[in-house]
């Protein structure tokens with residue numbers, strides 16, 4: 162059930178080289194990865210006749226410092242400076258987890274139209290002291306390892322409202338938080354999250370809370386055919402296993418209101434209230450569009466023997482109530498339903514697998530007992546409505 166580091170590395174490697182459906186531009190960027198340190202944001206220095214170094218290109222901002230974008234509000238980016246001495250994996254904040262050095266930054270003009278989102282690794286110049294009123298500039302964005310998207314459904318009536326949006330960058334893991342009772346688990350929502358995760362090549366982790374109130378048997382049975390990793394949580398649960406799964410990587414947490422997300426974040430990151438408070442002073446006020454906040458997890462040693470791995474980041478997404486999937490193709494949707502894939506072997510070419518497809522092989526295959534009826538129903542529900550309004 163529990164993934165190992167090796168498996169994760171394979172996933173990352175596949176992500177870098179594998180083609181992405183319908184995203185030629187992304188692929189180009191990925192292929193150009195080798196040159197990214199010296200891309201269009203850098204100046205060309207003409208080799209002179211003098212004794213200047215013969216380097217043909219040189220980064221324009223050699224003194225830029227690495228930082229991690231933890232929040233976005235009102236066109237400003239709240240960044241945490243990364244400790245240069247511990248700049249491996251997802252990075253460790255300068256100043257420590259409890260009191261990270263927060264720097265407010267704006268985009269530099271030279272970034273052009275490139276977006277900056279929570280989870281991005283950026284490079285800052287200018288005033289990076291983090292003092293009141295200090296403003297740094299983001300001059301570079303590191304190549305993204307992953308991009309979690311959703312189709313925004315806040316306004317279904319306008320083209321803009323239906324735009325595909327990047328939720329977070331560089332996530333390794335999608336933590337789907339669902340309570341077993343109060344509110345009851347919604348497998349439709351979990352299914353939707355699984356599709357988003359597999360589409361983005363991010364491994365899912367099911368986090369079932371309130372196991373003191375109800376048994377997980379039914380939910381686990383529903384996902385029996387998927388090799389889905391999960392953890393059970395209750396108020397007195399030991400979080401060591403979860404911490405282990407969150408270590409050394411970037412995780413995004415999603416879940417409906419009331420499932421116990423805040424409770425969990427506060428247990429995982431006792432300093433969270435303060436850290437989020439700091440961010441809120443800067444711009445998480447009433448009129449902001451902030452929908453994600455990244456928090457650095459305390460080192461694993463806090464929970465037992467130090468396992469040597471760097472602590473990870475957890476990105477809470479309080480503003481995200483649904484996962485519109487209109488940007489995911491019908492075929493890609495099937496990635497979230499690997500238990501059904503075999504049943505499509507006998508489908509006619511280009512079968513859409515919808516109820517309208519009279520010759521779709523799925524219903525007979527499922528009726529023969531190869532998969533759970535509810536899974537087919539959920540898949541077809543997602544197919545029919547990918548905008549995200551129902552669950």
Ligand SMILES: Nc1nc2c(ncn2[C@@H]2O[C@H](COP(=O)(O)OP(=O)(O)OP(=O)(O)O)[C@@H](O)[C@H]2O)c(=O)[nH]1
Pocket residue numbers: 370371372373374394395396416417418419420421422423424425479
């Ligand atoms: N019985 C039980 N109650 C829990 C557990 N976890 C959280 N709760 C309770 O569930 C309620 C909701 O918890 P929150 O942490 O506020 O849930 P949330 O997902 O952050 O909800 P929003 O703040 O609305 O997004 C609170 O009253 C918690 O005390 C649990 O494991 N067991």
Ligand SMILES: [Zn+2]
Pocket residue numbers: 505508509512513514515518520521522523
């Ligand atoms: Zn079919």
